[in-house]
Amino acid sequence: MQRYFLDNNEDFIVGEDYFHIKQVMRMKPxxxxxxxxxxxxxxxxxxxxxxxxxxxxxKPLNANQPLIHITLIQGLGKSDKQEIVCKYATQFGVSEIIFVPMQRSIAKYDDKSIDKKMDRLKKIALEAARLAHRDEVPEVTYLEDIKKIKNNFDHRFIAYENTKETTFLDKVLKLRHHERIALVIGPEGGIDEKELSYLKTQGFTTVGLGNRVLQTEIASLYALSVIDAFMQTINS
Amino acid sequence: MQRYFLDNNEDFIVGEDYFHIKQVMRMKPxxxxxxxxxxxxxxxxxxxxxxxxxxxxxKPLNANQPLIHITLIQGLGKSDKQEIVCKYATQFGVSEIIFVPMQRSIAKYDDKSIDKKMDRLKKIALEAARLAHRDEVPEVTYLEDIKKIKNNFDHRFIAYENTKETTFLDKVLKLRHHERIALVIGPEGGIDEKELSYLKTQGFTTVGLGNRVLQTEIASLYALSVIDAFMQTINS
Known part of the structure; x- marks a missing residue:
């Protein structure tokens, strides 16, 4: 079943979705x-x-809203990595994605191209939300400096390979419905020591996502899955 | 650090890896x-x-072997879906991937092209194992009929959206180290009713992987993450 997102409460559809229904899907009354x-x-x-x-x-459809609010703070990666993040993290239930250039990011966006790139990424998130039958589309934004992140979270995690911390599931078991979680994933080269120190002063703690090395564009899926599976359990 | 997989116990490297070390990486004694x-x-x-x-x-390196043996039985998807499965499921710790044409698979492999396609997918799994710093490469095979699967598993799951079964984490909590798990993921159109009935006669049970619709090529990552996170906990 095709799903369309309206930014109002009217009983009609216009714009791109109108075109999609009429011309692409060739639907009828x-x-x-x-x-x-x-x-x-x-x-x-x-x-x-x-x-x-x-x-x-x-009829109204059963609400399919996330049980918890996860903000993915994703270090800017090479070329098409951001698209993969938007496509898959949306399917895995992320509520917000903030792309941030980090110390070891190879790609940097220049000021002129940011809006165009973000528009494209927002469209990918919208399409993924539609496919995943989500009720809302994750917010996708760009922030030029990690120090500008609004720190209004209940729990703050940094995915970090070399952590000696307790296992990830132990941390997840402390989460509760409707809390706000921040998860930082570094770019290809990982998180720089200075960034790590800064984030720690802001209350972030390192977590290991298994004992393999995950590529930056899919590392968040590990965390999103484990958190979601636990949220389903305490809901039931 | 570059990682190479040898299919022997010698103290030298030949073949493609020899070429890679000498010509591509331009390494020296x-x-x-x-x-x-x-x-x-x-x-x-x-x-x-x-x-x-x-x-x-x-020096020997710390063993980084999976704590559990997961066989992913993946319904054949469109075009590049198999490559995405091999790349990402390997990073998430799968031990074996069996591609099977299912009732609703749109793509079918003809007999002549199977070997070539499997060779390519095996290479992708090898490269992903290398990047993920895994100690072994998942086995990748093709089976022309789901009825030919060797049913030597301790637990058998089918990912199924419409399941009313208990939550996935509840099932995962029953798994133990070194057990053999089978996970069936259908192709784009899902699993056909007849296939579902057949699998149930073989001891497979349906599990829901969250309450969103995941695309076939990444659905396994949800299950692999949750199982891995739990395995880490009972190891610690």
Whole structure:
């Protein structure tokens, strides 16, 4: 079932989604789609396709919102790594992705290209949210300095290979529904010692994500999976 | 540190790795590399580069072997999906990947191309094992029918969105080190009802991997992460 995200509470669809329904999917009146409005997601039936796609609601859909709010603070990686992060972390339930150039980031964005690149990444997150049947799209932003991160989290983690800390699951067992979690993943070369020291002064602690070396673009999926699996358990 | 896998216990390197060390990495005697022989992995120093790369062992490396044996039985997906599976599931600790054409697989391999395709996928798994600093390379094979799977597992799971079963973590908590786990992931269209019935007669049970829809090529990462995180805990 196709899912469309509206940024209002109207009973019609315009813009790119209108084009997608009419021209790409070639839908007709009576066809059913899923629509996420500002107040929730619904199964709807298309009633008319003219200057807009008009629909009426069949029934509200079960809420599929994350049980916990995870902000991924991702060191800027090479070329297409950011796209992979947006695509897969969205499917694994991340609520927010902040891309930050870090000491060892090889790629840097110049000021002129940031908006265009972020627009593309937001679109990838939107498409991934649609495929994953999520009710909302993760926020995707760019921050030019890790020191500018708004530190309003209940728990703060840094993925770090060389940590001697306790196992990750032990830390996860302390999390509770609706808390705000920050997870920092370094770029390809890892996190620089100075950045690590700075983050520690901000209350971040290192965690090991298993004992293999994970590539930067998928390392977050390990953490997101384990946290999600535990959240499902305390929900049940 | 570069890591090379030898299929013997000799103190020299030939073939593609010889070429890689000499021509691509342009290494010299005294340079250090990691070598995984049949009996384990070692930090070694190159002593001579002539017709072969000769080395001597500096010290054995800590074993980085999986604590549990997971066989991923992956329904054949479209085009490059198999490559993504080999690359990422290897980093997340899978021991064996079996690709199987399933009822809803759109791509089918013809008999002539299977060997060539499997060779390529094995190389991707080898490269991923190297990057992840794993001690061994997952076995990658192709099986033309799911009914031919050798059913020698301690636990058998099918990832299934519509399951009403208990949460995944509850099942994972029953696993123990060195057990053999099978995990079936369907192709893009999911698992067909008949396949599901057949697998159930073979002792497989459905598990839900969170409440979002994961794409076939990365769904296994959720299961691999949660199992690994728990294995680390009972090891500690």
């Amino acid at each position: 009576q066809d059913e789609i899923e629509v996420c409005k500002k107040d929730g997601c619904y199964l709807v039936q298309i009633s008319e396709i003219s200057d807009k796609v008009y629909f009426h609601i069949i | 005294q340079d250090e590399i990691e070598v995984c022989k049949k009996d384990g992995c070692y930090l070694v120093q190159i002593s001579e580069i002539s017709d072969k790369v000769y080395f001597h062992i500096i």
